[in-house]
Amino acid sequence: ELLEGGGGSGLGVLPALSQVKKDLEDISRFDDALQNAQKMVEEAYISLQEASYELRDYGESVEFSPARLDQLQSRMDVIYRLCKKYGATLDDVLAHQEKVERELSEIENYDEDIAALEKEIAALEKELGKKAAALTELRRAAAKDLSSAIEEQLFALGMPKAQLAIRVEPAADYGPRGRDEVAMFFSANPGEAEKPLQRVASGGELSRIALAIKTVASSRDSSVPSMVFDEIDTGIGGRTAQMVAERIALVAQYKQVLCITHLPQIACMADAHLYISKRTEEGTTATQIRPLSERERISEIARMASGADMTTASLDNAREMVSHAKMKKDAFRREASS
Incomplete structure (x- = not known):
């Protein structure tokens, strides 16, 4: 509107510029000094006129709707x-x-989702029941085999009448390891009913049962490279101690065995003898562990067997025990390799 002069502001730019252009043309008839200015005005008029045409076309193309704006x-x-x-x-x-x-x-499809989930749960429970039942059968077969193998070792440990059974019973509900409750039942003497192991076994019996289990496990389980027996000789002596020593030596054919003992029958089976002692200096107690030479080992076994007063007979007896232990270990080594 300002260019064309169509608004209410008075003369437009183009009409005013046209008047300037006309006046310059009149002046040029008398004086040509303003020819350059006249030329610039003419060019400006033509450019602004082109701009006016474009603005007009643009304005005509714009759709203005107050309702759309709102x-x-x-x-x-x-x-x-x-x-x-x-x-x-x-x-x-x-x-x-x-x-x-x-x-x-989810709210709108609640009933359908619940029905689908219940169906999926039922299918999963059915599959879970099948797998749990298969696991139970495997456990019962393994329990029977393991119970028999442990009883054989108990016989070798001086408990010929002992009975040990590993029972697999159904649990009240499923757990991370199936639906079984596994427990050990034990009877030390004929005519006695088998009862839970933890209720009826004495300290000495528990030691021998633990050794029997480790003896069986040592040849079957390769995941554990070492076994520790901490005073497993508690409550035993004589022939039973000799049997325990032989079982530990058998375990040593499959595993590294560390055994703390006070019995010469067990100590003589060792491949290496470490002597543990304590001493107190200036109110502080220190524990010392040192390996024994063969001569020191014989002396220590003799001391364990006869007390502080060692004699030639006790030393000879210690040498005989070590020699007999070596023959036993050689036999066990051949048995393990075969």
């Missing part, structure tokens, strides 16, 4: 309120919308 402004207000309530950005608002729609869908 609609867009209302929409922007809604978006602003949503961003203020549900997130800093429009992406946050859209993410909240997806979450709400998902929750709504």
Whole structure:
């Protein structure tokens, strides 16, 4: 409007420039000093006229609707309120919308989802029951085999009448390891009913049962490279101590064995003898461990067998015990290799 002069502001730019152009043409008839200015005005007029045409065409192409403007402004207000309530950005608002729609869908399909889940649970419970039953059968077969093998070792440990049974019973519910409760039942003498091991076995019997289990496990389980026997000779002596010593030597054919003992029958079976002693200096107690030479070992075994007063006979007896132990270990070594 300012260019064409169609507004209410008076003369437009183009009509005014046209008047300037006409006046310059009149002046040029009397004085040609303003020819350059006249040329610039003519070029400016032509450029502004082209601009006016483009602006007019553009204005005619624009669709202006007050109703549409109100609609867009209302929409922007809604978006602003949503961003203020549900997130800093429009992406946050859209993410909240997806979450709400998902929750709504879950609510609307609640019954169908519950039915599908119950069906899936039933199928899984059926499969779980099959696998648990198969696991139970495997355990019962292994328990029977293991019970028999442990009883054989108990016989070798001087308990010929002992009975040990590993029982696999159904548990009240499933657990991480199936639906079984495993317990050991033991009877030391004929005519006695088998009862839970922890209730009826004495300290000496528990020691020998533990040794029997380790003896069986040593040849079957390669996952544990070492075994420790801490005073397993508690409550035993004589022939039983000799049997325990032989079982430990048998275990040593499959595992590294560390054994703390006070019995010469067990000590003489060792491949290496470490002597543990304590001493107190200036109110502080220190423990010392040192390996014994063969001569020191014989002396220590003799001391363990006869007390502090060692004699030639006790030393000879210690040498005989070590020699007999070596023959036993050689026999066990051949048995293990075969």
